[in-house]
Amino acid sequence: MVFYITYGISLILLSYYLYKNGKRIELFNIFLMLFFVFFGPAFFIFNSTIDDVSTTEALCLTLTVISLLGGSILCNSVIYKPRQENVLISSNQTVESFINPNALLLLFALTFLLFYLALFQYGGINNMLIVLSSGGDLTPDDLKGLRFDFKVDGWVGSIIGYFETIGILISMLMFSYTIQKRRKLLLFLNVIFCFLIILWGASTLHKAIAFFYIIQLLLFFYLLNNMDWMWNTKIVLISSIVVFVLIIPIYMLLTSDDNLGDAATAALERITAEPNRVLREYFIWWPDHFPHKHGLNIRPIHAILGNGEFEPAYKTVVYQYVPSDELNMLVGTWPAIFIADAWVDFSYFGVFLFSIIVGFTLRFIDVFLKYYKNSYGAALFAALVGSLFTLIENALLTAFLTGGLIILPVLFKILVKNKESKAIAD
Numbered sequence: 001m002v003f004y005i006t007y008g009i010s011l012i013l014l015s016y017y018l019y020k021n022g023k024r025i026e027l028f029n030i031f032l033m034l035f036f037v038f039f040g041p042a043f044f045i046f047n048s049t050i051d052d053v054s055t056t057e058a059l060c061l062t063l064t065v066i067s068l069l070g071g072s073i074l075c076n077s078v079i080y081k082p083r084q085e086n087v088l089i090s091s092n093q094t095v096e097s098f099i100n101p102n103a104l105l106l107l108f109a110l111t112f113l114l115f116y117l118a119l120f121q122y123g124g125i126n127n128m129l130i131v132l133s134s135g136g137d138l139t140p141d142d143l144k145g146l147r148f149d150f151k152v153d154g155w156v157g158s159i160i161g162y163f164e165t166i167g168i169l170i171s172m173l174m175f176s177y178t179i180q181k182r183r184k185l186l187l188f189l190n191v192i193f194c195f196l197i198i199l200w201g202a203s204t205l206h207k208a209i210a211f212f213y214i215i216q217l218l219l220f221f222y223l224l225n226n227m228d229w230m231w232n233t234k235i236v237l238i239s240s241i242v243v244f245v246l247i248i249p250i251y252m253l254l255t256s257d258d259n260l261g262d263a264a265t266a267a268l269e270r271i272t273a274e275p276n277r278v279l280r281e282y283f284i285w286w287p288d289h290f291p292h293k294h295g296l297n298i299r300p301i302h303a304i305l306g307n308g309e310f311e312p313a314y315k316t317v318v319y320q321y322v323p324s325d326e327l328n329m330l331v332g333t334w335p336a337i338f339i340a341d342a343w344v345d346f347s348y349f350g351v352f353l354f355s356i357i358v359g360f361t362l363r364f365i366d367v368f369l370k371y372y373k374n375s376y377g378a379a380l381f382a383a384l385v386g387s388l389f390t391l392i393e394n395a396l397l398t399a400f401l402t403g404g405l406i407i408l409p410v411l412f413k414i415l416v417k418n419k420e421s422k423a424i425a426d
Contacts, residue, residue, distance in 0.1 A: 001050060007058040010065040011040050017069065025229040027369075027381070028072055028362040031388045035065075038392055039279070039337070042272035047280070057283045063348065064339050064355045071359020079367055096419040097376045099177055103415055105186075108174055108193070111167040115196040118160045119203065122153045128203040150204050165404035166411065167197055168213060168386060172220050172379035173415065180375065212389060216382045223378035275337065275392070281317045282340040287347070290316065297345045298397060312395075313344040341395040354396050365409055371418055380412045 014032055022029050039061060047054035118124040127150055152160055171194050178187035194217065201210030218239070223229065286292060293313075295301040302310045314334050338358065342350035365384065369377050383404065390403030400406040 003055050003058040003062065004044070004050060007043070007062045007065075010062045011036065014040075014065050014069075023231050023233075025223070025226075025231060025381070026362075026366040027384055027388060028068075028359070028366055030385060031358075031362055031391065032068065034388055034392055035068075035337075038272065038275045043276050046273050046276040053280060053283045057280060060283075060339060060343060060348065060351045063351050067352050067355030068359040071356040071361075072363040074356065075360045075363035075367070079364070097372060097374050097416050098419060099173065099376060099416050100414075101177065104170070104173060104177060107166070107170050107415075108190070111163050111170050112189070112193050112196070114156060114160055114163050115167060115193070115200055117156045118152045119196065119200060122156045124150075124152045124160075124200060124203050126203075127205050128199070131205070162402060164197075164200075164209075165383065165386060165402070165408060167193075168216060169379060169383035169404070169408050169411065171197060172217070172382055173376060173412075175220070176375035176379050208389070212386060216385055219385060220378050220382035223381060224375055227373055229373055278334045279336045279340055281334065282313065282336055282343055285317060285320060286313075286344050289320075292343075292347050293345050295345050297341055298395075300397075313341055335393045335395075337393065338391050338396045338399060357396065358391065361405065365405075368409065372416070376412075376416045380408060380416075383408055 014036060018029065018032055018036070022033065043058070043061065047057070151157060171190060174186065174190040174193070177183070178190060197213055198210045201213055222235070226232065296306045297313050299310055299312075314336070317334055338354055339351045342354035344350075346353065369381055371377075372380065387399055387403045387405040387408070390399040390405070394403060
């Protein structure tokens, strides 16, 4: 019980932090909001019965909140020199950016071609065609089977997954560039590219991909009209209601659930109960049934120091319920928030260290983006919001690489440069 109370207090601390700072549009703030939604009150509802597993989990979640905030504070102390924090970018400066058009157009053409080939030449569109031709007769199990059978053939299939997050960034940078330069043909092609990305997400039959990309586009255009990067409370409330209203019919469409109430309940459980159910599995099996892996759950480390075939923790969890020869039969992968894999590898120290790294990294990117409060910076910010969701349901290394949390800022820095800041006369 004491650790439940401690976690409750840490959530109050988190809520107070968001109350004081949450109006600023920052990646760190948005991640804290997501953490609160998925693992705040939802944790207590799901773990209403207190046992050894939920007690350990509550302690780790408390450690996560404190370490995230600590990582942010550590980043501030490293980046800002004394008495200079408030003059990092003063209010009497404008920051102009320019982009390398040749590199941008080359990346745009490459990703456009890859998405086109993946969908129309290598089988990516097949699932969507099956759903559309079914006349609504597919059962939820049929749809689940299609999701697990989804694949893109050939060489495109082996690389298209790495271009999902890159494509999202490129599409928004192209909006910035084409609108600024008034390139109508390129703008038209970019709109087609956006539809290709949405169609790609819908064709996988995973409900979140296309939906979140649309949310990212809306956030991008919101930032274009709010260069102070502050939330408008009224717009946020209206948008939240609209988003929730849209979730239900999308969920019904992709699950063949024809009952509005059941669909709403199922969608709410997917947001709150399911993340906590999956996270609990990792605390059930480690270390009571399996020893901590001491880094061998991280693929590059396993490749250097490990023996045998690499088996990620989520597969180990699934193996406890489903025989290995049936792993690919409609059971999923059960991924969890990044602290799950941190716990599997390094116990409490891993939760502490990985959370410090996340807090530091998000704060560092937010500071970096202060130099790019323009249309290009808005594109990077909106693209990185998708990386925050990757942190909620995947390991840290996955979020950094395929999730784009490190890859996208590096790519952005290669493409976009800032001109000298110019003082504006008072």
